[in-house]
Amino acid sequence: MSLTLKGHAVAPGVVIGRVHLAERNELEIGEYRIREQDVEHEIQRYRNAVDAAREQLNELAERIHPTVAVPAVEIIQSHVLMLGDSKIRKSTEIHIREKLCNAEWALQSQLEQVLSEFRSMDDEYIRTRGEDVTQVVRLIQSKLSAESAGKPFENIPDRLADTLVVAEELTPGELALLHERGVAGIVTEHGGPHSHTAILASSLGIPAVLGIRNARNLLTENSTIVLDGGLGAVFADPDAATLQRYQEIQLDAERFRQSLIALRDQPAVTLDGVEITLQANAERPAELTQSVEMGAQGVGLYRTEFLYLRGKPPDEDSQLEEYLTAIKVMAGQPLTIRTLDLGADKSTGELDFSQLRRSTNPALGLRAIRLCLSDTALFKTQLRAILRASVAGPVRCLIPMVTSVREIQLVKELLNEARQDLEKRKVPYDPEMPLGAMIEVPAAALSLGDLGRYLDFVSIGTNDLLQYTLAADRGDEQVAHLYDLQHPGVVRLIKHVLKVSRKLEIPASVCGEVAGEKQYTRLLLALGLKEFSMHPARLLEVKQIVRQTHVSAAREAINLWLDDPGGHDDESLLQLLDASQTNP
């Protein structure tokens, strides 16, 4: 008989597959007393267990790094931090010493104390983090107990295609492993919409329904079930009509996916024969790999901020290592390295920051190239690393937030100094490495005719260009609606940049978010854009629109609109552009 089970909808997608019930050995935590002379031995046993747990987590993080989305690794890193946190580590040791009890029990007592602290929080998201602490403590306890030393999920098959794993709960590590083995979907008894299992399943694209109580008793091993992740429902013993309905949904989704995959090796050419270059915005190894898989023609924006947010600024060699890895993954496709694009924050310890905050505006402050030109030692280290990387593959250097010709001249002087440093050290570099600028300050866009003479390419950073041109922060809900690519002022500004760069014969691309939003692809094509750089996951959708567009018809439509942008009340610019395609 058909049975519908409802849970939390956390990761969309439809799966029809077979059930696999994942069993885990429950740990029995007992308390026993230890002798005073055995205290040091017990503490050592505890420390060994923590080290073993840490090793397991680190190994897991390393193994999944290139193939799985970044959140999985970061969640595992947060578990590694919890392992070493004084609230667990030191307190447990003190507990063993003072109460003369075994490590398992001391740990359990600490867990309950920490959990009560988490449970008392008002914030539901933070309350949920108690689950993470529990998972970490369980891991240590499993390392302590010889009888459960076997890995959980040993009985999981290597290949999980068409399999839905049903478990009491899943740790981030376990979920990453299931993903690696190709699991089709997951169902758990515990875990809510804010759990890490939910966040991970969604970021890994695994259809999932969480929080179905008794799922393991209600579902039978090997039976066929339907999981609707968007609905948060599981259909056990589905009737013929339900099965057929979901088979059709699956078929449609598969057809759409196949049509996109088929585009991978197709050229990005418009219906009237304009060749378009589609590149990726990427920095992490997983994104770089994805870029290659999606057929990106290089990386149009490789951000380097992550190198500087780990603590101390990275030295030349460690930067070079990151760049070389990226070059290797891109296998001969160009890599556009953007120099540091961070906001400054010199802390003298004497300034009252609350006052400073009132009087300054960080978006208009000392950031990006302005910061780099004020800290030339920091900047030259990065320039040397980029120059050194340029001999390993096609590297382009991109300068963010340029406003004036003077800034470009200063960058060129520093580049020359960096080259001389390398020559003295007899380290090779590519003397022809192209130098480009992000066009994101309206003044730079308007004076591109002057700036462009000193540049080999430009990249329009639409995120900031829109914010500065429209004087609207899209992160501020009250004015976010003003942040609009279809504003005539913005449209004219981008058109101007593309026109001037054509005249100067330097390539121009757009690397802001709008480049990957397919509703804007036709608008950008109409303005004369030929290079797009976007998140790799968006490449094929955008390519599809490119291949369905007559640029000349779209250009005519946008020029007509620009004659009188206010005179088309009934239809938006995007609608007019789409309409222009019906009878080109």
Place this chain on the structure above:
Amino acid sequence: MISRTVTIINRLGLHARAATRLVNCSSQFQSEIIIQKGTRSINGKSIMGVLTLAASPGTDLLIEADGADEEQALESIIRLINNRFGEGE
């Protein structure tokens, strides 16, 4: 000892990933790092401490650093927070 007040501006506040990055950053320095929210103060090198601050966007935090590398430590932490923990644009 030096200190500064900073406002949490990233979209999600001090959630697990941001807290992980903050603790990783603090732990690189020898200085002691204390973070205060209102009357509550926690060790900036403790993930559990940072999480239980439950600092949502708009929260003001007082960051204190005390030790040989306090200036660099404070600067790095403030930079991380002001750059939204590197969560993209």
